[in-house]
Amino acid sequence: MFTPLVVASMTLATSIHGTADKRPFSHLLRDITYVLAAATGVVGTAFHVYNVGKKDGGFSWQNVFYGAPLGAPMAILLAGLLGFCSERVRESTPGTRPEIFALPAGRTIAAVAGAGLLGTTGEAGLLHFRGAFHNPFMMLPVTLPPLGAAMLFSAAARGPGRRHRSTHRFMRVLAAMGFAGVGFHAYGVSRNMGGWRNWSQNILNGPPLPAPPSFAGLALAALAALELKGDHPDA
Known part of the structure; x- marks a missing residue:
């Protein structure tokens, strides 16, 4: 159980x-760390x-409510996967289309971020259902991210020459939602007996x-993918 703490750090x-x-080059030790993170996520999910x-x-x-959270290890998997993808973009030759395993990098990362949003929504939906959605704001993490995922899948499927401005704006909303959620969860901690004193x-x-x-x-990774598509229309 110490493994995810060490690997995440x-x-x-x-x-x-x-x-x-x-430097515009990939780094072997960074690649090894990202692959290790992805493997940790897969093995952790099995555990x-x-x-x-x-x-x-x-x-x-x-x-399912009170056992080990099924979706939590996938966060480490996504971190490793997105980090590995970033190394592939870094090593792209200037003036050429950034690629990840011969796939256009921008669209590939957008698809990965969209899939990650769906998985994270499932985990949030499960735990918020356990909490009976007692706060109306608890509906946001189970309604907005699937819309964002659909927009990212659309951006990944469409060809070159599109700016996806509405998707840009929506990803900024999702990023703000993620940071605001920390405040809501901190408030939830304070509502327990003893509050922050305990x-x-x-x-x-x-x-x-x-x-x-x-x-x-995930929203920030999606924004990076969209910016990549903007800088390289065929990416």
Whole structure:
């Protein structure tokens, strides 16, 4: 269980290194870290599925609600996948179309971000359903991201020469929603007995603070993909 903590920290440090590195070349150690993150996400998902399935009653609503979160390890997978894609864009020859395994990079990353939004929506929907949607704002993470995913799939499917301005604006809305969600979850923690004075207990039992930024991260990756399509119309 220490593995995702170590790998996530390595992936974050690697991403910071990649952002600061101005050289137009990929980096072997960064690639290895991103592949390790993706593998950790896949293996972690298998462990979480096993954890839920081995409980009394198997895949019942009770166990899915309160067992290991099924979608959480996929966040590390997406981080590794998007990081690996960024390295492929970095190593593209100037003046040529950026590609990821011979696929246009902009459209490929847009499709990956759209799929990630759908998966993250499923996890949010499950946990917000557990919370009975007691706050109307809890509907936003299960309604807006699927629309954003549909827009990204449309952008990925369409040919060159399109700017996708409405999709740009909508991704900014999703990014803002992700950051605002941290505030809502912090408020949810404060509503538990003892509030933030009992933070060591309530952070574990309250709404997860790191969850909403997943939407912001995917929206920012989508914006990068759309900018890539704008700079290279055939990407």
